[in-house]
Amino acid sequence: MLTRRTLLGGTAGLALLGGSGLPVAAAWAREGAGEREDLTRWVDPFIGTGGHGHTYPGATVPFGMVQLSPDTDNGRWDSCSGYHQDDRTLMGFSHTHLSGTGVGDMLDVLVVPRVGPVVLQPGSLEAPEGGYRARFDHADEQATPGYYRVRLKDSGIAAELTATARAGLHRYTFPAGATGDGAHLLIDFHHGMQDKHGVPTRVTDASLKLVGNDTLVGGRRVHQWADGRHIYFALKLSRPFTTAQLYSDDQPVAGDQAAGTNLKCALHIADAAKGPLLVKVGLSAVDVDGALRNLQADLPGWDFDRVRGAARDAWQAELSRIRIDADSDVDRRIFYSALYHALLAPTLFSDVDGRYRGMDDAVHQMPAGRHTYSTYSLWDTYRALHPLFTLVQPERVPDLVDGLVRMAVESPAGPPVWPLQGRETGCMIGWHSAVVLAEAQAKGFKGIDYKAAWPVFRKRAFEDTTLGMGEYRRLGYIPSDTVDEAVSRTLEYAYDDWAMAHLAAGAGARDDARALVDRSRNYRHVFDPALTFVRARDSAGKWIEPFDPRAMGHMKKWRDFTESNAWQATFLNQHDLYGYMGLFGGPEAFERKLDELFTTSSEMPADAPPDIAGLVGQYAHGNEPSHHVAYLYAYAGAHHKTQARVRILLRTMHQDKPDGLAGNEDCGQMSAWYLMSALGLYAVDPVTPIYVFGSPLFRRAEVVVGPGRRLVVEAPGNGADSPYIQSVSWNGAAYTKSWISHASLAAGGRLTFQMGAKPNPRFGADPADRPPSFTPVKM
Template sequence: MITRRKFLESAAATAAVANLPAKSLFAMAAPVAKDDVLQWADPRVGTGGHGHTFPGASVPFGAMQLSPDTFNEGWDWCSGYHVSDSSIMGFSHTHLSGTGAADLLDFLVMPGVGVAKPQPGSRENPESGYRSRFSHANEVATPGYYSVMLDTSKVKAELTATERVGVHRYTFPATDSAYIIVDLQHAQANKGISTVVSAELEQTGADSIAGGHVTNAWGRGRHAFFSLTVSKKPKKVVFFKDDKEVPVGKLTGANLKAVLYFDTKANETILVKTGISAVGADGAANNVKMEVPAWDFDSVRRSAEVKWRQQLGKVHADFADAKHKTIFYSALYHMSLGPTRFDDADGRYRGMDNAVHTLPKGAENYTTFSLWDTFRAAHPAYTLLEPERVPQFMNTLIRMGEESPAGAPVWPLHGRETECMTGFHSASVIAEACNKGVTGVDYAKAYTMLERGRNDDKLGEQQHRDKGFIAADQVEESVSKHFEYCYNDWAMANLASKLKNDVGCKQHLALSKGYKNNWDASVGFMRPKFADGTWASPFSPIEMGHTKKWRDYTESNAWQTTFAVQCDPAGLIDTLGGQKAFLDKLNLLFNQPSTLPDDAPPDIAGLVGQYAHGNEPSHHIAYLYVYAGAPHLTQSRVRSLMETMYKAEPDGMQGNEDVGQMSAWFLLSALGFYPVDPVSTIYVLGSPLTNGATLSMGKGRVLKVEVTRKNAGDAYVSEFWLNGKKQDRAWFHHADIANGGTLKFVMSDKPNMTLGADAKSIPPSQQII
């Protein structure tokens, strides 16, 4: 496995340093009805800072994510867009939402006027290529729709989408040299060099072209195909190979482009329909036929908006502060951009074995599972809001594991296994679904698949099983790998238990406790060990590792990793010396200097002391106070984090969005609960930011969150009622609300020191359901 940092080391990963435009500098969308939920979701949140989101058009969980690309290299352009830029390369059809590594940006389309240059040109000098300058004041982004005025060519660009088809509408000035360029070489670049290794292009009709390419970016050997049709027959079509004009025909190579020329009247519109597929250009063409048979941009846009209105309408939440409402619904929007569909309208898909398969009737296939991130809160949120999709997600992961030479999925991307990050958290999300009673999944098949995926010695798995730790002088990121495997073993123990496999359950349960072998009481931290069992030296809790050769922790240090035991909070508390010692240590975490070494990855962001909200290993930590009998400390801390770590602006996230996880933390926290250990199905209470919410859980099931407070700033839970019964505990099981229910919070400006403080009221730990 590799980390996102490792992947980007060879790239020009200079973070964007610019004065970020405020939200008010963007154009506003057309007025909508007062109660229309679409007005509260802002796709531009996270497009600045290190959020790595994109502002373009999509539908919930759709394969087509059509968005502008302002640059295609560097860490802050993992999505192809950053709000600090002032020129646009064009509009490509696939994007990653908030990842810390870069890929996709397939099949860039760009309109222009004049003689088309085959190169995009530079950000410093856009006129040297087909780039265009633009202003954020002329940019509109709403769920399912994006538009911008291209200042260089005076062309207005509008984008919308279906599941697999992107629809462009370009409004041209009067000219005899309007053009649309299609660049197949465009992709994420490495040191200025495109990662496209081969491509194919042909004219398939008077008004259509098709082709595809293979890329070696994050997902090596990734296949993508397209079919593109325009609403007006071009007067001339020009093909380029290696940026030299060549006769139109069937082309192959690594650098292929097409230019379609038109005569246009003032304000004449030309529409473009682009279907995508991982199977072939024929599949892409059929996707267009099935999803967008007519030339009606506005109809497609309305359909996309209906889908987003339904998606965002699954939660109706009220807030005292409109900014919190924007953050909340923007979070729900971003959570709904992934995982993404990865199949054609005819049911074919490209498997992890690079072969083309056909899905069983009624099945759906997905990709872009950022599992190391999303197992923590995004997938638990899906079990509440996506009852139809969760079984499809799980069955996709099982298929992937059965088809992939690498075994159990780690970070699968468009038919490729990136092997990015640590652990096998496909086990985590499948076990969570199993424990929550998700049906329509063959858990026996899943268990077999997951066991097969645990056999790679170079990743330290064998040492984790045999030694109970991973040697820091033999395996990089040894402590984090070991801890993630501990959680995966906890997940496997639960699956084994459900399958009546007592031997497997006991074996995995014992392995899940191996984190204790990294506790060094003499320094008070989880510390790496050498192969001979001695402690790795030198040691500093703020360092990434004992040597510059490689790190001992994944995007974290000993401060954060010491609390990275989600599978056994009670065991962690005992290991650190009991409740008082644990609480003292946890308080110290938040009150340390926020000092990091020079080689710390930029992922460690959003620091409060040594707590790093901008990265996932910290996300559960503020909720650990509940397991130590001090829920009021969780309530105070979580409320502060919600107030300080998120903004309703482009620079609105302290770290990468990571395909929904950063957003899911806010959404669940704002509702008042969070899953420290998702497999356990336990939610622990925080401090609801909402004044009340209703969640539609499907099949007529409704979860109500009722909140009573005198003042907006009241952060402490004075009383907690579950389904009409007053509680003396600060947690509940998923089963308590699985068929709907009511959570009632009575809030105060002063902590209730007795709620959840008694030993009998503390959430159970390592209790297999």
């Protein structure tokens, strides 16, 4: 299994979005909304495009199949999304992008508008001269939800992009002098993300075909991170091209078809200066016919402004599900940009006719009205993004989660780990799809075939021997002298056991459920009570020396931890907090250890991966294993410390600038942490359907949680110097617990936090008011 470090308006308008469920969303958001504030103006898609955020600024719709965005680089870690704020040249505009991942892929169907002779190589960041790269200034860029534009300095071409659910629409305005054969579009069908060694995109089975004088279609398989994924496209121009030339391995090909691995096409536009040239591109993972159908269904015409308006309306509908009363425009930008980023993935993967390509590489058919999705960064997103969806996207949860069931059943690799475009990347550790399924089951979501998933997860739990599972079952831990990242694996496998126990119980497999509950306490076998740290053990059961809690591992061959060290991994426990505290000597000792985590030196060894970022002591907000840790004080009866820590993290780790994220966005998880925490809520253990209180950031927030149901979160007395909860009420009645159930919130109601400048240590201190943990599995 790989880890990231090893890879280093109205109904008419919404109909253009291709049946993605958005009209229902719009209806929900409009209920009782009163005067309609344009929330899209608070979204800045450039947040996260600098530093290590790895986001893209281009055009897409919520959960859309198409992400039409500029590509400034395809060869370094900080351009995993194809774009980085530091760059000053771009190669062109491609149709698929990943948001905030730690590994790159995608960047399919690059369209390059040019004036001058055809150039088939892009050039490099260091030496762009002579290639088809174009210079640009950030001052000439604009990005809003569903729209992107830029002016290319060398040619003077103005490029505008918008999108529907399954298609992208370009509008190019060429300068007045762009006449004759000099003006053209280059379609680079070999372009894509390279690996960390700079190896060009690995492509097989590529084909291009010209159809008439205005259409180009093609398909290919790409063998990068998602090894062997299929992508097909259909591209149409708003007016005929004058001539067209196909290329294979950068050599001209006669005729109207080409096959190979390195294919390109130049479409010459003699009347380019006549007026804006529009280009529409439909995608499919099934076949060219699917791409053509998606294109016709989503973009039957050429009204760019109408499509842009529909995309904006779709975003307005989704953003309107949460309305906040914020103190500043900065807070509004951070919040709604986070909500925007949280709704970019998973991405739609089924065609308009319901067909999709499964993990078995076969084509399957979805029933009418259902959709399947791709791009599940599960190691990250099970923590906060999927809990967020259960509150603010409940009608989409059945499709999102049942898709994981289908992947499990169809995939030769078993339970989904990091599925992308119909392939299993195997990236990161554990099989946290189990957590997402168990959470949906615990929260009562219907339309998900939980029982069909259980045999696949049972095989992983009780039969598989790969990925350290044999040692895990035999020894109760994974030895670090035989398996890489063994300590983190042991801890995360234990949590997945907890999730799988709930799936087993739901399937009626009671004996399996009991065994998995017991096994979920295997975390004890890598905990050293003498040092109060988790640490590496060898196959004989001995602690491996020397031990340094800041170190990545005990040998250069591999590390003992996944993107973390012993400091961070010691607090990975999410499901058995009261049992775990006993290993430290009780709640008070656990609280002191938490204090030490946040206050110890932030010094890191030279070989620490860049993912360990956003350090406060050894707490690492820039990477997901730390995201629940500030909330653990609540279990120790020191909830006021959760309030203080969470408020500081909200204010310091999320900012309204390109380098505004503490780490990778990771398909919405970084933003989801902010969104949930800003509402004063967090799911420490998503399998247990509760939310622990934090420190709400705003005086008031209103959340649409279903048709006719609204959750209002109020915080009178809130302010920059008032992070502390004095008391809580629920629907007007005093409420003493430091947590609340999902069922309560999903029914709608009014949650009121009375805030103040001084901590109230009594709030949540009584053991009866602390969050439940390791509650009995319902058999």
